[in-house]
Amino acid sequence: MDKLDYEILKRLNSNARMSLKQIAADVGITSPAVRTRIEKLEKDGIIRGYILNLDTRAIGFMVTAFISVAVESSCKEEFYSFVQNCQNVIECHGITGNYFALLKVLFKSTMELDNFLNRIQKYGETSTNIVLSTYKEAPHCIEAPPDTFSGK
Known part of the structure; x- marks a missing residue:
């Protein structure tokens, strides 16, 4: 590039x-x-597709939450499969620290979130943070690293 x-x-x-x-x-x-x-x-896979940037609240998804999950070693493959097939999970990241994964989820209500938490807890301990407000949301940070273009 x-x-x-x-x-x-x-x-x-x-x-x-x-x-x-x-x-x-x-x-x-x-x-x-x-x-x-x-x-x-x-x-080259740098552009992976073109997607909509939706206002999820405007289409009824009133609850955004981040869930940290301490997945048991024996459950990792099943956990990955569960996450891949769950439309409410919009991001899943492997992380360092006391937890194994960080999920970003969207739900229409806290009741739906609670039902989801009951289902996901079979994979391990969870910690949930519900988003109260969002101050910045950007699709991606695109800035060339300073040393990318030698001599320019």
């Missing part, structure tokens, strides 16, 4: 529907060159 690729990614990150023509004008190359670069970024 070079500086132009990062510039293209920054624009797509802020507006995935931005036209090739607009991106080309912004970064100073032709539309076909932008298309070629985007196709390469997709082929």
